[in-house]
Amino acid sequence: MSCLxxxxxxxxxxxxxxxxxxxxxxxxxxxxxxxxxxxxGVAAAAEVLAEARPRSAGRAARxxxxxxxxxxxxxxxGVIATRSMPSPLPTPKPDPVAIFLDGPAVERxxxxxxxxxxxxxxxxxxxxxxxxxQGSPRFKDLQALLWDLKSAxxxxxxxxxxxxxxxxRKLDLSFQGAGAQNILAFINDFxxxxxxxxxxxxxGAIDTFSAENQTLRExxxxxxxxxxxxFDVRNGVVVVSTPLRLWSTDPKVALRTSxxxxxxxxxxxxxxxxxxxxxxxxxxxxxxxxTFCDFLTEHSGVKIRTGAALGSEVxxxxxxxxxxxxLLEFVTLPRxxxxxxxxxELVIFKREE
Amino acid sequence: xxxxxxxxxxxxxxxxDGLHAAARRLTASDHEAEDLVQDCLASAVRGxxxxxxxxxxxxxxxILRRRWYDVLRRRGLERKYRDAERPRATADAEAPGHxxxxxxxxxxxxxxxxxxxxxxxxxxTSVEIARELKRPAGTVRSQLxxxxxxxxxEFTRLCPKETL
Numbered sequence: 001m002s003c004l005x006x007x008x009x010x011x012x013x014x015x016x017x018x019x020x021x022x023x024x025x026x027x028x029x030x031x032x033x034x035x036x037x038x039x040x041g042v043a044a045a046a047e048v049l050a051e052a053r054p055r056s057a058g059r060a061a062r063x064x065x066x067x068x069x070x071x072x073x074x075x076x077x078g079v080i081a082t083r084s085m086p087s088p089l090p091t092p093k094p095d096p097v098a099i100f101l102d103g104p105a106v107e108r109x110x111x112x113x114x115x116x117x118x119x120x121x122x123x124x125x126x127x128x129x130x131x132x133x134q135g136s137p138r139f140k141d142l143q144a145l146l147w148d149l150k151s152a153x154x155x156x157x158x159x160x161x162x163x164x165x166x167x168x169r170k171l172d173l174s175f176q177g178a179g180a181q182n183i184l185a186f187i188n189d190f191x192x193x194x195x196x197x198x199x200x201x202x203x204g205a206i207d208t209f210s211a212e213n214q215t216l217r218e219x220x221x222x223x224x225x226x227x228x229x230x231f232d233v234r235n236g237v238v239v240v241s242t243p244l245r246l247w248s249t250d251p252k253v254a255l256r257t258s259x260x261x262x263x264x265x266x267x268x269x270x271x272x273x274x275x276x277x278x279x280x281x282x283x284x285x286x287x288x289x290x291t292f293c294d295f296l297t298e299h300s301g302v303k304i305r306t307g308a309a310l311g312s313e314v315x316x317x318x319x320x321x322x323x324x325x326x327l328l329e330f331v332t333l334p335r336x337x338x339x340x341x342x343x344x345e346l347v348i349f350k351r352e353e
Numbered sequence: 354x355x356x357x358x359x360x361x362x363x364x365x366x367x368x369x370d371g372l373h374a375a376a377r378r379l380t381a382s383d384h385e386a387e388d389l390v391q392d393c394l395a396s397a398v399r400g401x402x403x404x405x406x407x408x409x410x411x412x413x414x415x416i417l418r419r420r421w422y423d424v425l426r427r428r429g430l431e432r433k434y435r436d437a438e439r440p441r442a443t444a445d446a447e448a449p450g451h452x453x454x455x456x457x458x459x460x461x462x463x464x465x466x467x468x469x470x471x472x473x474x475x476x477x478t479s480v481e482i483a484r485e486l487k488r489p490a491g492t493v494r495s496q497l498x499x500x501x502x503x504x505x506x507e508f509t510r511l512c513p514k515e516t517l
Contacts, residue, residue, distance in 0.1 A: 007479075007494030010501075014478040018408035018415075029411040033371065040375075041413045042498065044418035046504040047474035052454040124476045243476055250478040 004028065004035050009042045015252055016041065016200075017135070022352070054163075097125045100145065101138065103328055111269055112145060117153065120247065123149055127230050127243040134225070143221050158236030162193055166217040166238070173219070174210040179203055180227050183241060185318065191216055194319050198241035198334050235326045236321075241334070259329055259339040262345060271341065274302055275325040282327070285316040289338050292331070292347065307349035310337065365394060368410050379421045389424065393417040425512030428451065457507035465500035472497055494498055 004025060012020050016189045018039075021029065029035055096118065099111035115122045126146050133139040152161055171190055175183055180203045188195040193216075197203075206226065211219045220238070224230050230243045234257070234289070241247070241255060248254040265272050278300045284292060292315050293304045300325065317331055328339050328346075358427060376386035393416045458466050471482045479497060483490040 006498040008489050010479050010494035010497045014480070016413055021408055026408050030407060036371075036411045040414035040418040042501045043415045044422060045474065045501045045508065047419055048454060049469060049501075049504070050423055050449050050509065052473075128474065128476050134459050244478070248476075248478055248481065250480040250485075252480070253478050294445070304357050 002028075003032060004038070007085060008210075009039060011252075012039075013043065013046050014250065020231065061239075072127050081175045082276045087238070097122055101126075101133070101142070103131055110143075114241070115145065116148060118132055118152060119149065123247045124243055127247070130225050147217065147221075153232075156235070159192070159233045162236055162238065165191060165193055166220070167215055169215050169216050171216060171219065172212050172214075174208075175206065176208050177205045180223060180229070180240075183209060183223055187216060187219065188318065192320075194237040194322055196239055196319070196330055197316075198245060199316070200334055201229075201241065203272075221247075235329075236331060237326065238321065239330075245334075256333040259325070259332065260340050262325075264341045271302060271346075272325075274300065275328070276323055278302070278324045279321050280324050280327050281320040281322075283318045285318075286314050286317065289313040289315055291350065296324065296327075303345035304328075304339075305345055305347055307347050309350045364409065365397065365413065368413050371410065372413055375417055376415060376421075379418070386425075389417065389421055392399075392420045392424075396420060422508070422512075424460055425509065453508060453511050456511050460507045461500060461503055464496065465503055468493060468496050469500050469504060 009023075012018065018026075018029075029039065096111040096114035099107050100115055103111060105267070114198050115126075123146065126142060126149070130139070130142060133142050169191055173183070173184075173190075181197050182208070184195050184197050187193075208224065208228075211222075214222075215216060220240075224240065228242070229240055230246050231238055232238045232246050233239070239255070244253055245255045261275075262272070267273075267276075280296070280299065283296065285296070289306050289310055291307055296302070296304045313329055313335075315335075317327070319327060319330070322330075328348075331337075332339055332348055336351055337348055339346050339348050341347075364467065369390070372390050373386060376389040380386045380389055396416050397413055402440065422457075458469065461469070467483060468486075471477050471485070472479070477485070479494045481489050482497075483493040486493065
């Protein structure tokens with residue numbers, strides 16, 4: 001194989017790094033010093049730039065008392081981050097997001113209305129700006145706007161119910177040295193909502209995380225803020241992942257929303273009907289994928305098996321009363337797997353197969 | 354089994370010569386190169402569970418380069434503290450590193466700066482940038498590649514190289 005093209009290095013960065021390489025590219029990278037050096041330079045520079053984005057999540061994550069409420073968060077750090085990293089663009093073009101975030105009070109209401117019209121495309125910029133406004137009175141406004149934008153994306157009845165629960169249910173919690181996944185598991189148990197963390201993420205521990213009489217929504221917002229993540233409600237499930245995976249419009253990067261089998265049969269097909277009506281409750285950790293498939297087959301009556309390349313994979317999932325079609329989507333799609341119909345059975349396979 | 358070899362660091366052996374050579378090129382010092390490779394391997398062992406066997410060499414070189422940037426920035430920070438009468442709060446600790454990033458960006462042409470800011474400060478992918486700038490995605494990716502290389506060169510030029 002010849003050397004990797006310049007734009008391929010950037011494509012790999014977009015897709016999450018070396019994990020996205022194809023077998024031929026991997027072999028070439030192992031043998032070609034020039035390509036390895038190009039990759040090392042580009043990827044390390046990208047890390048430096050991503051880290052230099054005005055945010056201080058790493059430091060903020062060390063101690064976050066939710067009881068003090070979002071508006072009181074780390075005022076000093078917010079000011080320093082803003083001052084020490086001015087925008088490198090000499091004259092940023094004014095847009096509604098910029099006016100809402102930085103403009104005079106009189107113009108902000110109109111800018112907010114305009115952003116709501118922009119919908120999903122406004123979300124990444126607003127999420128990225130969270131850190132700049134920590135400690136500022138605008139932090140809460142920013143989170144409220146994000147919530148409204150997300151709520152306007154879908155009007156599914158299940159999602160509405162989940163959103164209502166997130167807004168009304170309050171909780172107290174206190175964790176020391178726990179991972180975000182442990183905190184989310186607690187929220188999962190407490191709220192009886194399905195809360196799923198993107199299984200591809202590896203998150204460190206948070207020194208101290210406490211909440212007193214906070215809504216689930218506020219708790220999730222702060223947890224996501226300090227871990228650099230974001231959340232959305234999809235198919236009745238609270239999905240927590242990176243902002244890029246949740247909101248990118250680039251199909252190579254964004255979390256996919258549906259399995260391949262949906263394009264193979266109509267909604268009225270017997271298998272499709274079964275998949276969308278059978279409710280599953282499951283709590284499995286570090287379970288071989290084949291065992292997971294056997295369990296689903298046994299409880300749903302739909303034959304499900306793994307493709308050859310996934311024989312040694314393990315999965316962990318904790319969910320209750322979720323339809324089988326969405327369960328399969330949440331288990332397979334974030335991991336780069338998919339589900340297709342072959343004859344009378346469903347097969348879970350790696351998308352690159 | 355291969356995964357275990359990576360996780361305990363034993364799988365790194367075939368890459369050590371290449372890492373040492375790259376470290377010597379970066380540091381221009383045998384002693385510093387040795388330290389840098391050690392630092393790189395220590396980080397790699399901590400993150401080894403996440404790496405896929407088959408891209409190990411490229412991944413190790415990425416870490417090596419990253420650790421070198423950290424060394425350069427740490428020196429800038431130490432020098433600032435040494436020069437200052439009284440160190441400021443730890444919250445300010447990243448400022449010198451960010452200052453170098455800002456200056457490295459400012460040294461680039463406006464177009465390179467623009468695509469880098471869109472990609473890394475606004476979390477947009479190359480496809481999204483291309484859509485917004487109404488350019489082919491390949492062109493934007495090529496721009497990003499060259500902008501990153503220019504940034505890297507400016508960044509390392511601006512970081513203080515001398516040992517304290």
